[in-house]
Amino acid sequence: MSHHVVLEKRCLCAMKAAVEQIRSFETKPEAEEHAYEWGMHSTAISAANTASILSK
Numbered sequence: 001m002s003h004h005v006v007l008e009k010r011c012l013c014a015m016k017a018a019v020e021q022i023r024s025f026e027t028k029p030e031a032e033e034h035a036y037e038w039g040m041h042s043t044a045i046s047a048a049n050t051a052s053i054l055s056k
Contacts, residue, residue, distance in 0.1 A: 003031035007038065 002024045010019060019038075025031040 002026065003028050005031050005035045005038070011042065 003026075005023050005025070007014070007019070007021050010021060023034060025034065
């Protein structure tokens with residue numbers, strides 16, 4: 001059974017890195033790991049952008 005991760009919004013760095021918007025995995029743990037890692041990346045980017053805006 002395939003499991004899918006869908007990124008609803010991709011940041012500019014994801015588009016530059018050609019990150020797939022829909023990615024399929026064979027196992028649920030693989031899909032969850034990818035989703036978790038992407039979520040952590042997105043949170044870090046958002047926090048960095050917020051810090052940049054606040055410091056201006």
